[in-house]
Amino acid sequence: MKKALALLTMAVALTACHQNPFLQEWSTPYGIPPFDKIKTSDYIPAIKAGIEQQQAEIDAIVANPEAPTFENTIAPLELSGSILSKVLGVLYNVSETDQTPEIDAALEEAIPLLTDHSAAISFNKGLYKRVAAVYHADQSGLTREQQMVLKKHFEDFEREGIGLPDDLQLRLKEIDNELALKTQKIGNNILAESNAFKEKFGISVSEYPTAMTTTEDRELRKAMFEAYTSRGHNGNENDNCALIIDVLRLRAKKANLLGFETFADYQLADKMAGTPETVDNFLSEIMKAAVKSAKAEIYDMEKIAGHPIEPWDWWYYAEKVRKAKYDLDDEQIRPYFKIDNVVKGIFTCAHTLYGINFELLKGVPSYNPKVVKTYKITDADGALVGIFTTDYHPRSSKRGGAWMNNIREQYFDAEGNEVRPIIVNVGNLPEYLSVDDVQTVFHEFGHALHGLLTKCHYQSVSGTNVTRDFVEMFSQFNENWAFQPWLLEQYAINDKGEVIPAELVSKINGALKFNQGFMTTELAAASILDMTWHELKLGDFADVKDPAEAIDFFEAATCISMGLIKEIVPRYRTTYFNHIFSSGYCAGYYGYLWSEVLDKDAFSIFEQKCVGQDGQWDMDKTVELARVFKATFLERGGSEEPMTLYKSFAGREPDSKPMLRGRGLIN
Numbered sequence: 001m002k003k004a005l006a007l008l009t010m011a012v013a014l015t016a017c018h019q020n021p022f023l024q025e026w027s028t029p030y031g032i033p034p035f036d037k038i039k040t041s042d043y044i045p046a047i048k049a050g051i052e053q054q055q056a057e058i059d060a061i062v063a064n065p066e067a068p069t070f071e072n073t074i075a076p077l078e079l080s081g082s083i084l085s086k087v088l089g090v091l092y093n094v095s096e097t098d099q100t101p102e103i104d105a106a107l108e109e110a111i112p113l114l115t116d117h118s119a120a121i122s123f124n125k126g127l128y129k130r131v132a133a134v135y136h137a138d139q140s141g142l143t144r145e146q147q148m149v150l151k152k153h154f155e156d157f158e159r160e161g162i163g164l165p166d167d168l169q170l171r172l173k174e175i176d177n178e179l180a181l182k183t184q185k186i187g188n189n190i191l192a193e194s195n196a197f198k199e200k201f202g203i204s205v206s207e208y209p210t211a212m213t214t215t216e217d218r219e220l221r222k223a224m225f226e227a228y229t230s231r232g233h234n235g236n237e238n239d240n241c242a243l244i245i246d247v248l249r250l251r252a253k254k255a256n257l258l259g260f261e262t263f264a265d266y267q268l269a270d271k272m273a274g275t276p277e278t279v280d281n282f283l284s285e286i287m288k289a290a291v292k293s294a295k296a297e298i299y300d301m302e303k304i305a306g307h308p309i310e311p312w313d314w315w316y317y318a319e320k321v322r323k324a325k326y327d328l329d330d331e332q333i334r335p336y337f338k339i340d341n342v343v344k345g346i347f348t349c350a351h352t353l354y355g356i357n358f359e360l361l362k363g364v365p366s367y368n369p370k371v372v373k374t375y376k377i378t379d380a381d382g383a384l385v386g387i388f389t390t391d392y393h394p395r396s397s398k399r400g401g402a403w404m405n406n407i408r409e410q411y412f413d414a415e416g417n418e419v420r421p422i423i424v425n426v427g428n429l430p431e432y433l434s435v436d437d438v439q440t441v442f443h444e445f446g447h448a449l450h451g452l453l454t455k456c457h458y459q460s461v462s463g464t465n466v467t468r469d470f471v472e473m474f475s476q477f478n479e480n481w482a483f484q485p486w487l488l489e490q491y492a493i494n495d496k497g498e499v500i501p502a503e504l505v506s507k508i509n510g511a512l513k514f515n516q517g518f519m520t521t522e523l524a525a526a527s528i529l530d531m532t533w534h535e536l537k538l539g540d541f542a543d544v545k546d547p548a549e550a551i552d553f554f555e556a557a558t559c560i561s562m563g564l565i566k567e568i569v570p571r572y573r574t575t576y577f578n579h580i581f582s583s584g585y586c587a588g589y590y591g592y593l594w595s596e597v598l599d600k601d602a603f604s605i606f607e608q609k610c611v612g613q614d615g616q617w618d619m620d621k622t623v624e625l626a627r628v629f630k631a632t633f634l635e636r637g638g639s640e641e642p643m644t645l646y647k648s649f650a651g652r653e654p655d656s657k658p659m660l661r662g663r664g665l666i667n
Helices: 002-016 040-063 070-079 082-097 101-122 125-136 144-159 166-201 205-214 218-229 241-257 263-268 276-305 311-326 330-336 339-354 435-452 468-479 485-491 502-511 516-534 547-562 591-610 619-634 642-650 657-662
Strands: 357-361 373-378 384-391 403-408 422-426
Touching: 040 070, 040 082, 040 101, 040 125, 070 125, 070 144, 082 101, 082 403, 082 422, 101 166, 125 144, 166 205, 166 218, 166 241, 205 218, 205 311, 218 311, 241 263, 241 516, 241 547, 263 276, 263 516, 276 311, 276 516, 276 591, 311 502, 330 502, 339 357, 339 435, 339 485, 339 619, 384 435, 403 435, 422 435, 435 468, 435 619, 468 591, 468 619, 485 502, 516 547, 516 591, 591 619, 591 642, 591 657, 619 642
Parallel strands: 384 422
Antiparallel strands: 357 373, 373 384, 403 422
């Protein structure tokens, strides 16, 4: 009876909201969201209808009188919530690319609804009982992918507190609600502070490194540095200090409720690294090697500068050293890396290595038609691989940085039909790119390939649904192709139609290891800062009276403890560390370096097997090995344990030496 009433209620809601695009079938090409028909006012009604739909689906699973099996419990659980998937795939994307007060208000209203709904599923004892019964039964009849899906659902229940008494489950739900709202606010504040930085200096935060490289006025560099590194820490309406202490305290509380000593322990329990101690030791070794290299870089800069180097001097004098050592500067490079040509480069690379084709689609719906481009991707047989959207140029409504989003993930529906993904790459890039910018485009497209090429049956393990310390392997692996001569000659072309000269290519590749002491130090420092914050115990926050003062003291003490030199600051300081306070990388930022060990080791196998004694790539061997890489990793998603996949490709565990060598930290 309850199920019938729930379905009736949902049907009434759907009828009342029949004009809402999210509550209708999409007849658009390839199921692209009808962005031209979606209004901000559609989101909340669609979310409410989606919650009702999924709850009815969950109720039906729980009420099933048959004994629990994968087919009658896990499979329908995987397919539940189709309306929510549609609306959230769009909302989360536009909230980051085209933020408005109305979108913010919709998110603020949606977050408690979604958090409560998520908690209702996580604490559904009837559902857990069925999932646990399947998990503890004989799994020999399941595919390996099904076993991984089952394991994920069972462990998610355990990690979310299904075993807690009702009063503690209620407290956990309250904590998750608070965290969702506070982390959203932190992200909004960072965007507001970044826009204020642009208003003051006339450059976006993504242009900051370039400005620091080219600005001769030392006092102006200092002013830009101080403004950039104090974002979220100015005592104004966008100040993040109190919010961050609240978030850290709440995370520590959540970890304690779930039986963990610290939030880092909780986060690492289901990752490749496993424990905070493993991560700390890993980062410590990298930090030592990086600082040693950075000190040598300081010596070279001070010879040119004639005075001690300060943090606001680094970019400027590093560029002078690069010019002196390699006769190379960004202004020589940029004309050959127009953004449209670099996009051609990533497509050419993917076509060569993985056999996929790209077609620009015109006249299809887009969330920002002026700047967004949409492509249809097919395989060698013409079958649809997926839809890929690019949104590279900065605007004030877009958060800083670069990222990949899933608007729709790949999976098989209840009728056995495959649903192919819709993937977005977003950036904040100029028209003509630096070496770092080019690497960013290849990096994010590596994530996109991971999402596009997947061939899984279940959403929860398809594409990029892998652990945080594994997912960056594929983005960083793709960067390795960016400056290979065989590819550059096909896309690095200036406006006169001239291909980048071989001499300049040689200089670029020679300079790739340049300044890596600095780059690695600031990255490792940010990773250590992240870990150290999240290794604090709940009691450590008891005496915090002044959040700003506490953050300053903690940062200073942590930097001393890690051996950070005064000339370098962490890549992100606490109050604008979007990855860990408004994204999913809390106690996980180390994943970039951890994954780099995997990606550089995997690429070293390509170099060993595919590069001849003359230094030239054997493209037949390269393509053959790339197809193995695709089948082993990119098609498998999270359908197998990461280390198992890696060993099946490499024939051994990963070796860290190629990563350290690639950064010039060892010979």
